[in-house]
Amino acid sequence: MKYFAIVGCGHIANKHIEAIARTEGAELLALCDTNQARLDDLRAVTTAKLYTDMAAMLQAEPRIDVICICTPSGLHASLAIQAAQAGKHLIIEKPISLTLADADAIIEAVASSGVKAAVVHPNRYRPAMKQLKRALEEENFGKLSHVNATVRWNRNQAYYDQAPWRGTKLMDGGVLMNQAIHNLDLLLWLFGPVAKVKSIVDTRIRDIEAEDVAVAALKFESGALGTVEAATTIFDKNLEESIGVFGEYGYAIVGGKTANWIKEWKSSKMTQDQIESLIRDIEHDPFGVSGHQCIIEDMVRAIDEGRSPAVTVEDGKRAIQLVIDIVDDGYIG
Structure with missing residues (x-):
């Protein structure tokens, strides 16, 4: 025990x-x-x-x-x-x-x-993400042209006002460190290290110290390009969370309000029966074990x-390194 x-x-x-x-x-x-x-x-x-x-x-x-x-x-x-x-x-x-x-x-x-x-x-343990990881390891999409991570969520002012540390740089961080950190970890886990970052980061809507919106262009060490869009400024409700991958032999988008569902999946390296079976399995149990x-x-x-x-402290450091690189390159607030 x-x-x-x-x-x-x-x-x-x-x-x-x-x-x-x-x-x-x-x-x-x-x-x-x-x-x-x-x-x-x-x-x-x-x-x-x-x-x-x-x-x-x-x-x-x-x-x-x-x-x-x-x-x-x-x-x-x-x-x-x-x-x-x-x-x-x-x-x-x-x-x-x-x-x-x-x-x-x-x-x-x-x-x-x-x-x-x-x-x-x-989020590495989500069934769709595990299937996406497996497909990438099997090179089912071939050479990648680009990938993306999107987090379009609502965290209203009441959310930030419920505790004095929320939204501060010293104790909380902004949308990248607090909400999109999961998606940045997925990018690194799925696609490997990032070699270059160009970004714009700002505080547009929420009355907080840290950023509430960020956009970034990435170049991975593999040569693949990437984009990140993260915001807590979306009006009224969480709208979308997704990871997309686009390669010479196919593409996949895992999305929804949370990135648990296969929205698109096509690969010339897989049969249609294989793809349909994979999608059925995810639809049957999109959340899996917590x-x-x-x-x-x-x-x-x-x-x-x-x-x-399985998820080490070194992995944790790599995720915040990417956040810091995006913020340092792009903050204009």
Whole structure:
């Protein structure tokens, strides 16, 4: 049995609580948050011990194997380092940090402590994304001309106003670091490293410090071109999230309000029966097992098998490196 604790009990902590409960060989031992009222609200859904200080939790609960860091992003580094130095394995919510220096500090603490650490990029586990990854590995689209990632979402002013850290550069980041980070991770995971970035980034609609809209042109080391469009300014509702790939032998678009459905798929390297079967499988179960549960399960196995987690802290650093490159090149606010 692997014993888990969660530090930071905002909305995202509920996904970790559910994922741990559904994972064989995992048990939630403790919750930690500086807000006692928030902890009290969780009493109805868990029997875990409650703490308002992580150091006190570590001292009182020596059985803890893994700590899930679910605080505002600007706090990830200090808490992750503290947990690693205490010999605890880590699952860190996205983004791993808001700066490269903090990411490097986490990576160093993990290496020197000999613990395992994963970053929560759960969209890799979506059934359609796994099929897209497989198709790319089998070169079913041939040489790629270009790819794209689109995030057209609504986060209204009330969303940002619900907590003073939201939308700040120090604690939260903007649309790229907070919302589109998942899609940038997918671009890197699916298509490899980015060699060049040209972008325009601005704060157009929301009253926040960080950007609320960004567009970027990328060139991957493979030679493929890419585009990114990310916004939280879309009126009224989430409109679209998609990943598209276009190559010499075909194309695919995985999209919808969330990128869970195959909207287009054509490949001269696949039979029509293969394509139709793939699409039917995705339509039958577009969500699959929760990505958070997959990450929890993978951590349990990684500890047992003495290997690195599937989504590493180095992966987390590469995603924020791309965010920083886009913002640094293009911010005009």
